Amino acid sequence: MTQLILFNVFNGIVIGAFYALMALGLSLILNLSGVINFAHGGFLALGAYLSYTIMPYVGFWASLLIAPILTAVIGLVVERTLIRPLYGRDPLYSLLLTFGLAFMLQDGARYIWGPQTLPYQIPAALNTPLMSSLFFLTGYRVFMVALVVLVVAALFLFLKFTRAGMRIRAGVGDLETVATLGVNVRWLRSLNFGVGIFLAGLAGVLAAGMLGLEPTIGDALVMPSFVAIIVGGLGSLPGTLLGGILIGAASGLTAVFFPSATEAVIYVMMGLVLLIRPRGLLGEEGRVQ
Incomplete structure (x- = not known):
């Protein structure tokens, strides 16, 4: 029983790391640009498929870096041509745009790579358990958690x-004042959007090695990522990180005792947090108004 609990909790933390990585990208874009990016899951899938495509030529380790960068470049093109004209308008416009874009990315992946699940090969050295007693503690899972920690630390140091x-942080607080001081707000929004999409692409590459590669790979991760933002608190990147890990761990623990409620517990947590602390665990006062 103890081993089962450890397995599910650790697995939940790994999934929570995906949620956190996705949610941080979503939160960056939302906080600065006010865009609710429903296409984030599509960019995650795109990053995974790009890694799958270039891996035979450059190997796993290089694709782990190149694929998210290529995803970010595509995201910048999308931001420049489709999303930028909607800045300053009703957020509903960007929401509907990214909602439609999510279907376009998913159908595009299905058209190019096919609807079937594709094998995503990770190095054999990472696919073996670190201990015989803890069979679920594979090198790849530990590597994923460690990489997410490093990336998140690098993001916070960058900011x-x-x-x-x-x-970017100043723009989140008062974008008009930042623009008045002579900062190129268009460039700032583009950079911020590119960083957010890079995180989605990286999450896609990591998720493919654990969850498999299919066009809908991002669907199961994008909604919990939005929940992580709400639980952690709008406007708070540390809160977003905390929210992702918490809902992942709670989902994994619930799988031990109530397997049918592993998804429901995420939304129950969100409801409880909103009832007790409407701005989220670490959210800023006024962000939900």
């Missing part, structure tokens, strides 16, 4: 200590 990162 805190670089000029572009400080401008």
Whole structure:
């Protein structure tokens, strides 16, 4: 029983790492640009498929870096041509646009790579258990969690200590004032959007090695990622990270005792948090108004 609990909790934390990585990208885009990016799951799938395509030529490790960058470049093109004209307008327009874009990305992946599940090969050294007693503790799962920790740490360092990162944080607080001070807001929004899509592409590459590669791979991750933002608190990146890990761990633990409620518990948590603390666990006052 103890081993079963450990297995499900650790598995939940791994899935929670995906939620957190996705949710951080979503939160970056939402906080600065006010865009609710429903196409985030589609970009996740795109990153996974790009990695699958280039892996035979560059190998797994190089594709882990190149595929998210290519995904971010495609995201920048989308932002420049489709999303940028909607800045400053009713958020409903961007919501509907990204909702339609999500279907376009999914159908595009289905058309190019097919609807069937494709085998995504990870290095054999990462696919073996680290301990015989803890069979679920494979090198790949530990590597994923460690990489997510490093990426999240790098993101927070970027936002805190670089000029572009400080401008993004200032823009989240008051974009009009930042523009008045002479900062190129268009460039800032594009950079921020590209970073968010990069995180989605990286999450896709990592998820493909664990969940398999199919056009709908992002669907199961995008809604819990929105829940992670709400649980953690709008406007709070640390809260978003905390929300992703919490709902992942709660889902894994619930699978031990109530397997049929593994998805429902996520939304129950969201409801409880909204009842007790409407702005989220670490959310800023006024962000939900």
